[in-house]
Amino acid sequence: MEKIVDQEAAFQARIDAGEKIEPKDWMPEKYRKTHIRQISQHAHSEIVGMLPEGNWITRTPTLRRKVGLLAKVQDEAGHGLYLYSAAETLGISRDELFHQLHIGKAKYSSIFNYPTMTWADIGAIGWLVDGAAIINQVMLTRTSFGPYARAMVRICKEESFHQRQGYEIMLTLCEGTPEQKAMAQDALNRWWWPSLMMFGPRDAESPNTEQSVKWKIKRKTNDELRQQFIDITIPQAEILGITVPDPDLKWNEERQHYDFGEIDWDEFWQVVKGNGPCNKERLQARNDAWNNGAWVRNAARAHAEKRAEKERTAEAS
Amino acid sequence: MQKNERKKKEPQKQANLFTNYTIITNQYNMKGNPIWEVFIRSKNGLEHRHVGSLHAEDAKMAMENARDVYTRRQEGVSIWVVESKHITASNPSENGEMFDPAKDKAYRHPTFYDLPDELEHI
Numbered sequence: 001m002e003k004i005v006d007q008e009a010a011f012q013a014r015i016d017a018g019e020k021i022e023p024k025d026w027m028p029e030k031y032r033k034t035h036i037r038q039i040s041q042h043a044h045s046e047i048v049g050m051l052p053e054g055n056w057i058t059r060t061p062t063l064r065r066k067v068g069l070l071a072k073v074q075d076e077a078g079h080g081l082y083l084y085s086a087a088e089t090l091g092i093s094r095d096e097l098f099h100q101l102h103i104g105k106a107k108y109s110s111i112f113n114y115p116t117m118t119w120a121d122i123g124a125i126g127w128l129v130d131g132a133a134i135i136n137q138v139m140l141t142r143t144s145f146g147p148y149a150r151a152m153v154r155i156c157k158e159e160s161f162h163q164r165q166g167y168e169i170m171l172t173l174c175e176g177t178p179e180q181k182a183m184a185q186d187a188l189n190r191w192w193w194p195s196l197m198m199f200g201p202r203d204a205e206s207p208n209t210e211q212s213v214k215w216k217i218k219r220k221t222n223d224e225l226r227q228q229f230i231d232i233t234i235p236q237a238e239i240l241g242i243t244v245p246d247p248d249l250k251w252n253e254e255r256q257h258y259d260f261g262e263i264d265w266d267e268f269w270q271v272v273k274g275n276g277p278c279n280k281e282r283l284q285a286r287n288d289a290w291n292n293g294a295w296v297r298n299a300a301r302a303h304a305e306k307r308a309e310k311e312r313t314a315e316a317s
Numbered sequence: 318m319q320k321n322e323r324k325k326k327e328p329q330k331q332a333n334l335f336t337n338y339t340i341i342t343n344q345y346n347m348k349g350n351p352i353w354e355v356f357i358r359s360k361n362g363l364e365h366r367h368v369g370s371l372h373a374e375d376a377k378m379a380m381e382n383a384r385d386v387y388t389r390r391q392e393g394v395s396i397w398v399v400e401s402k403h404i405t406a407s408n409p410s411e412n413g414e415m416f417d418p419a420k421d422k423a424y425r426h427p428t429f430y431d432l433p434d435e436l437e438h439i
Contacts, residue, residue, distance in 0.1 A: 022409070024408065026409070074389070078385075078386050078389060081371060081386050082369055082386075085369050085370045086369075088352065093349055094349065094372055095349050150369075154368075158389075158390070297350075300373075300378060301374050303374070304374035304375035304378065307375060307377070308375065
């Protein structure tokens with residue numbers, strides 16, 4: 001027991017000194033578990049996040065939009081793969097991670113349980129959802145677990161194109177006909193609050209935050225990140241000439257931040273618990289993809305075995 | 318014997334905890350495919366550098382996957398893939414005996430040697 005206490009103290013000292021933790025290093029079991037949970041949730045979010053946007057790939061207004069959206073969705077797949085790899089360094093298998101997603105045990109970001117009803121939603125997702133994700137992910141590039149931090153560096157490099165393509169879609173709509181601008185406003189109305197919810201519960205209601213900050217998994221709290229996002233995003237909405245659906249939003253000269261209205265936390269928890277507009281549809285889509293892809297995985301294995309057999313025969317003769 | 322084998326490969330159905338549909342867990346694939354470590358040379362003149370890992374059934378497919386996953390934006394001019402199980406890694410708990418012996422050998426560094434300030438090109 002004493003030995004474990006010593007090890008934990010030594011571990012905390014390394015974290016405090018700014019050292020990174022690598023997969024084979026000793027770590028408290030809770031640190032390992034927290035990381036498996038967080039990194040895999042993050043990976044699942046990238047993969048499930050392909051679904052709402054994939055919905056519009058065949059219906060983009062121009063070829064330029066289509067290549068951009070395709071590349072973005074392909075990136076999300078790549079980001080999921082980087083993150084699954086990082087999670088696996090902690091001793092959990094890829095199959096187990098997938099399984100947890102497929103049976104509905106693992107969580108992913110609730111934002112992807114909202115539907116993409118119009119083309120403007122693709123703009124709003126790139127601008128707001130990727131914008132919120134970037135704020136979180138930039139913080140995570142300095143997280144204490146090496147493989148997670150490295151995956152984040154790679155992801156952040158790629159992510160800024162996502163936000164720019166989204167904003168450009170919004171800008172084009174806002175400079176278009178009144179109907180197009182109304183579409184952009186409608187999308188902002190529907191995506192604003194769910195985007196703010198992406199940062200998670202308020203600090204007071206977030207029991208894991210303190211430990212996560214102590215272990216330098218998170219370097220800022222949910223509320224700090226949310227405020228940062230709002231402060232950055234409001235001037236961007238002003239350039240578009242559309243307004244966020246919050247009557248309480250106003251600049252606070254004293255705080256040098258925007259004050260904003262109360263988030264509907266009941267909605268947040270409902271969606272987390274599986275009662276959002278698309279939870280079942282998303283999970284069904286992932287299960288279908290896995291099941292319908294079984295023949296590809298089997299064919300790959302059969303092909304590899306055949307190739308290996310051929311090589312053995314060639315060597316023998 | 319043959320009958321048993323065929324039975325093994327039958328998809329296994331399992332009730333889903335979350336909704337009422339079923340998941341087909343394919344036993345054939347459940348043994349999992351190998352993990353490969355990926356190294357990329359970003360341009361000639363630089364070394365290959367570890368960038369991450371991926372799953373693939375064999376080296377050729379690992380190479381194709383590495384191309385798609387790690388070089389979508391011209392990040393490299395050369396890729397190495399090696400199955401993770403072939404890498405032997407040092408153990409961090411033995412870092413002391415492994416790396417400490419170099420600690421007290423300052424004489425391996427140029428600054429260990431006292432030379433006059435006016436001396437140049439050395």
